[in-house]
Amino acid sequence: MIEVTNVWKRFAAPVLRDVTLRVPGGCLYGLIGPGAAGKSVLLKCLAGLLRPERGTVQIFGETIGALDEVALQAVRNRIGMLFQNNALFDHLTVAENIAFPLRRRGLTDEAEIAARVADRLRAVSLPGFEERLPGGLSGGQKKRVGVARATVTRADVVLYDEPAAGLDPVTSQKIFDLLRREQQEAGATVVMVSSDIDRLLTVTDRVGMMLDGALIFEGTTAEAQGSLHPVVKQFVHGEVDGPL
Amino acid sequence: MATEDEGLPAQTGRAVLSLATDVGGVAVLAARLLRRMAPPRLDGPELWRNLHRMGVRSLPIVGVTALFTGGIMVIQAGVLIRRFGAEGLLGWGAGFATLREVGPILIALMFSGRVGANNTAELATMTVTEQIDALETLAIDPLAYLILPRVLAMITMLFVLTIYGDVLALMGAAFMGEALLGVSTATFWNGLLESIRVWDMATGLIKSALFGVVIALSSSHFGLSVSGGAPGVGRAVNASVVASATGIFICDYLATYVLQ
Ligand SMILES: Nc1ncnc2c1ncn2[C@@H]1O[C@H](COP(=O)(O)OP(=O)(O)OP(=O)(O)O)[C@@H](O)[C@H]1O
Ligand SMILES: [Mg+2]
Numbered sequence: 001m002i003e004v005t006n007v008w009k010r011f012a013a014p015v016l017r018d019v020t021l022r023v024p025g026g027c028l029y030g031l032i033g034p035g036a037a038g039k040s041v042l043l044k045c046l047a048g049l050l051r052p053e054r055g056t057v058q059i060f061g062e063t064i065g066a067l068d069e070v071a072l073q074a075v076r077n078r079i080g081m082l083f084q085n086n087a088l089f090d091h092l093t094v095a096e097n098i099a100f101p102l103r104r105r106g107l108t109d110e111a112e113i114a115a116r117v118a119d120r121l122r123a124v125s126l127p128g129f130e131e132r133l134p135g136g137l138s139g140g141q142k143k144r145v146g147v148a149r150a151t152v153t154r155a156d157v158v159l160y161d162e163p164a165a166g167l168d169p170v171t172s173q174k175i176f177d178l179l180r181r182e183q184q185e186a187g188a189t190v191v192m193v194s195s196d197i198d199r200l201l202t203v204t205d206r207v208g209m210m211l212d213g214a215l216i217f218e219g220t221t222a223e224a225q226g227s228l229h230p231v232v233k234q235f236v237h238g239e240v241d242g243p244l
Numbered sequence: 245m246a247t248e249d250e251g252l253p254a255q256t257g258r259a260v261l262s263l264a265t266d267v268g269g270v271a272v273l274a275a276r277l278l279r280r281m282a283p284p285r286l287d288g289p290e291l292w293r294n295l296h297r298m299g300v301r302s303l304p305i306v307g308v309t310a311l312f313t314g315g316i317m318v319i320q321a322g323v324l325i326r327r328f329g330a331e332g333l334l335g336w337g338a339g340f341a342t343l344r345e346v347g348p349i350l351i352a353l354m355f356s357g358r359v360g361a362n363n364t365a366e367l368a369t370m371t372v373t374e375q376i377d378a379l380e381t382l383a384i385d386p387l388a389y390l391i392l393p394r395v396l397a398m399i400t401m402l403f404v405l406t407i408y409g410d411v412l413a414l415m416g417a418a419f420m421g422e423a424l425l426g427v428s429t430a431t432f433w434n435g436l437l438e439s440i441r442v443w444d445m446a447t448g449l450i451k452s453a454l455f456g457v458v459i460a461l462s463s464s465h466f467g468l469s470v471s472g473g474a475p476g477v478g479r480a481v482n483a484s485v486v487a488s489a490t491g492i493f494i495c496d497y498l499a500t501y502v503l504q
Contacts, residue, residue, distance in 0.1 A: 083378060087374035
């Protein structure tokens with residue numbers, strides 16, 4: 001479903017180094033790794049926002065870098081994305097932010113739009129926040145509005161960058177459970193980056209770990225938890241002593 | 245980043261490079277926007293929203309500036325007019341200066357400070373907070389949805405505001421002429437209408453359209469090419485205002501030369 005092959009990307013220094021990764025359809029894939037490992041950059045390459053210098057990214061069998069604008073838009077219509085810093089449109093209300101992807105996909109029935117927005121806000125425990133502006137929300141509230149916007153279209157592929165950052169443990173677990181439940185209901189393919197490893201691993205099917213731009217581990221959740229790779233072991237179990 | 249112990253050649257080279265990058269960036273932006281004009285791929289509601297907030301909300305400041313400028317021109321010219329008894333020429337002088345030069349350039353500079361700077365700040369904020377990226381992931385072309393309406397609205401509105409400002413500046417001049425020099429408004433308008441050719445007005449308006457293009461493209465370019473978070477937004481606004489003003493004067497120079 002998602003295939004990343006030998007991808008290289010550099011800014012001032014190399015950020016992705018020969019990343020090869022395969023996410024099967026219907027899989028919830030957890031991407032972990034220390035700060036600045038290149039996780040967000042990899043997600044942006046998946047969404048076609050960044051172009052790798054070398055290597056290919058394929059989604060739905062289409063090579064993202066080779067598509068013309070119209071074909072790329074068609075692919076993007078089937079992808080949802082949550083940005084690490086949410087990227088809410090700050091001139092639009094919470095309701096309009098969440099409705100935005102629906103309107104772009106041609107939904108015009110205002111009653112249905114309002115119902116789906118209200119449903120999303122309930123799902124992220126923010127009922128009644130429709131008319132607020134993003135500027136007046138707390139960090140965690142913004143994050144949850146971002147989650148609501150990313151999930152409103154029930155896209156076939158959803159990319160989440162830190163869906164639970166800045167949330168308290170209870171809300172955080174609720175969000176992970178919600179995203180897992182909806183992913184399973186829709187049969188969606190999901191890539192989820194999170195630093196909250198313990199909770200992330202309660203919902204993942206497969207896990208990849210990045211370090212300094214390279215994918216150093218790839219396997220099922222159980223394999224990740226049982227890995228003897230010193231770096232993976234230290235990172236997954238949050239140990240202080242070790243190579244990191 | 246320029247450091248202090250860098251030699252002059254290195255600094256000059258860096259400045260030339262960054263200038264070339266920005267000029268090239270503006271040209272590329274212009275080409276990409278032109279491609280979206282034929283056939284027009286434009287968000288109608290966004291265009292209206294921008295026409296309103298860029299144009300209507302600029303009316304007070306442009307009006308006040310224009311009225312006072314007209315008045316000031318008469319005060320400055322007053323001494324000469326009195327000495328040579330050239331009251332009949334007041335309308336011609338004010339009209340010629342305002343329509344061909346002072347009106348377009350002053351209003352463009354005001355517009356750049358108010359609307360251009362605001363445009364850069366908004367686009368730069370949207371860029372650093374990844375809102376532009378978010379638009380792209382929602383299968384929206386930011387140039388067609390966000391930039392083209394702003395560029396067209398700015399060009400249109402500067403043109404309209406220049407006509408409005410010209411009129412107010414001349415009214416200010418006529419008023420001051422009467423109050424200060426005792427030149428009746430009838431004499432003023434007669435002097436103006438008899439001597440000013442349509443071409444004089446057209447020159448000013450052609451210039452204002454050029455200035456609109458300069459402000460729209462440079463303010464959008466600096467907004468979109470921002471880097472470095474919130475401090476970057478401030479730098480982008482600064483660079484955009486400086487570039488717009490420079491561009492306006494260069495264009496004015498060239499246009500005055502060509503359109504004589
Ligand atoms: N637009 C950019 N320009 C220059 N460098 C960048 C850019 N985006 C990312 N980088 C660099 O790429 C590296 C990886 O960044 P990335 O955001 O992918 O890290 P990450 O794994 O998501 O980290 P975190 O967990 O802290 O979010 C960093 O060193 C960062 O400085
Ligand atoms: Mg990140």
